[in-house]
Amino acid sequence: MGPLIPQGIIPMGWDFVIALLIGIAFGFVLEASGFSSSRNITGVFYGYNFVVLRVFFTAVVVAMIGLQYFDYFGWIDLNQIYVLPTFLSPMIVGAIIMGVGFVLGGFCPGTSYTAIAIGKIDAMVFTGGLFLGIFLFSEFFPFFEQFYYSGNMGSITIGEFFGISNNLVTLIFVVIAVIAFYVTWRIELRVRKNMTQYKF
Amino acid sequence: MNKNYIILMGILILLAAGLLVLPLKNNSKQLDPEVLMWDIVQPTRYVSTDEVAKMIIEHDPLLVMVDVRSAEDFQLFSLTNAINFPLDSLALDDAKSALTFNKRNMVFYSNDDLKSDQAWVIAKRLGLKNIYVLKGGLNRWIQTIIQPEAPAETASEAEFNLYAFRQGASQYFTGGSISIDQSPQAEIVVSRKKKAKAAEGGC
Numbered sequence: 065m066g067p068l069i070p071q072g073i074i075p076m077g078w079d080f081v082i083a084l085l086i087g088i089a090f091g092f093v094l095e096a097s098g099f100s101s102s103r104n105i106t107g108v109f110y111g112y113n114f115v116v117l118r119v120f121f122t123a124v125v126v127a128m129i130g131l132q133y134f135d136y137f138g139w140i141d142l143n144q145i146y147v148l149p150t151f152l153s154p155m156i157v158g159a160i161i162m163g164v165g166f167v168l169g170g171f172c173p174g175t176s177y178t179a180i181a182i183g184k185i186d187a188m189v190f191t192g193g194l195f196l197g198i199f200l201f202s203e204f205f206p207f208f209e210q211f212y213y214s215g216n217m218g219s220i221t222i223g224e225f226f227g228i229s230n231n232l233v234t235l236i237f238v239v240i241a242v243i244a245f246y247v248t249w250r251i252e253l254r255v256r257k258n259m260t261q262y263k264f
Numbered sequence: 265m266n267k268n269y270i271i272l273m274g275i276l277i278l279l280a281a282g283l284l285v286l287p288l289k290n291n292s293k294q295l296d297p298e299v300l301m302w303d304i305v306q307p308t309r310y311v312s313t314d315e316v317a318k319m320i321i322e323h324d325p326l327l328v329m330v331d332v333r334s335a336e337d338f339q340l341f342s343l344t345n346a347i348n349f350p351l352d353s354l355a356l357d358d359a360k361s362a363l364t365f366n367k368r369n370m371v372f373y374s375n376d377d378l379k380s381d382q383a384w385v386i387a388k389r390l391g392l393k394n395i396y397v398l399k400g401g402l403n404r405w406i407q408t409i410i411q412p413e414a415p416a417e418t419a420s421e422a423e424f425n426l427y428a429f430r431q432g433a434s435q436y437f438t439g440g441s442i443s444i445d446q447s448p449q450a451e452i453v454v455s456r457k458k459k460a461k462a463a464e465g466g467c
Contacts, residue, residue: 129279136286218361231283238280242273 070144091178100179102170102186109167112255114248121241128234142230147219154212169193300388309384310399311371313408314426317433320344328370330363332383341402343373344437351383360390373398373405409433 068074074082097119098104107113134140166172169190171179176194179187205212223230303309319327320343329346331338338348351374353359363370372380372387372395380397387395398405407413412430415423 125276125280129276129283132283132286133279231286234283235280238276242277245269245273 067140067144071141090174091181094175095178095182099175100182100184100187102179105172105175106167106170111251114252117248118245121244125234125238125241128237132231132234147221149219150217151213152215152217154214157211165197300385303388304385309395309397310377311396312399313405314429314433316343316371316398316405317409317437318429321433321436326368328365328368330370330372330383332372332374332379337375343402343405346373349383351379351386354383354386354390360392363387363390363392367394369394369396371396371398374401376401376403410438 069076069079069082094100098115099119104113104115108116131140131142131145135142162172169176171187171190173194176187176190180191217225221230221233223233226233316327316329320329329343331342331346331348332351332354333348334350335348338346342348349359349363354363356362370387370392372383374380374383377397377399378401380401384395384397400407409430412427412434415427
């Protein structure tokens, strides 16, 4: 059945409307999970708060398992999903820049907007820097254009690269996630004196 | 640790482990055979030599001519702005990315349309879009565009218009001139009546 838009079940024109709705839901969940606080976010780098790691690992793992089962039941055709092409070395450099910005500024691009939504001044300054960065990047793009497009590996997945099935990759990821959840929980217990454990 | 978290993690691991016992799906990114067969029987992949000539003359920015003959043949003769992509190089790993022109129309041609049809099927299976085959290939190109044949005198006006276009196209591609029929025109013989001579006497 899916993906809905490439299959023509939902017309092309709706993609921005859907993107807007998903964006609003995403922003709401980010804010609700405490991602509008830069203390929560940078805690993962200083080792006292691992909520970022847990939220994103959970999202990745749930999406991975869900998509594999959807594919199996025939609800979605994973072959038609757009896979972002991999440019290995530019991506590593980009990730380092992103990480440095993350720990310096206390936000990532998405969370800075959720923080603006609740009126945080530091987030407003952060997005100012974000636009300055976009401007500088665009102006100086010809200087590093060659590096930007270097090392194109095509639309490759981890399973294809190592020659194993995507299902096995999913299992490995889930095991890593569960170990990470446990280890970070132990660390938080030791580091934080007044930790409140959320119950549901 | 909260008992609920432990249960949730257990479910996650169980679900992920369950994936391993699922039968492997065929994840090849090639076209579904049924779709391919349906496309093969359609004549819509063919473009005529006239259509291609018109597009080349008008410098259609969306047109990419792909010569699937060997490099030597390509050196000897090729169409304007064509690129050479021999049939056997379609089997290479990077063939798809080499032939991916964003939204442009690719027209395969060879001497006839046998090789180009084969190239079309391979390209179709690779998942390429907007691909066509020059009907009749270069042989038909020579017959219709380079050395067009004049229609019979009883032909329709459309055929004469087509012939006129082909003559123009021939001139465009060969740089030659149109041969205008120079056969001697029939002489108009004006026959005048001889003036009647003045009446001579006779009475």
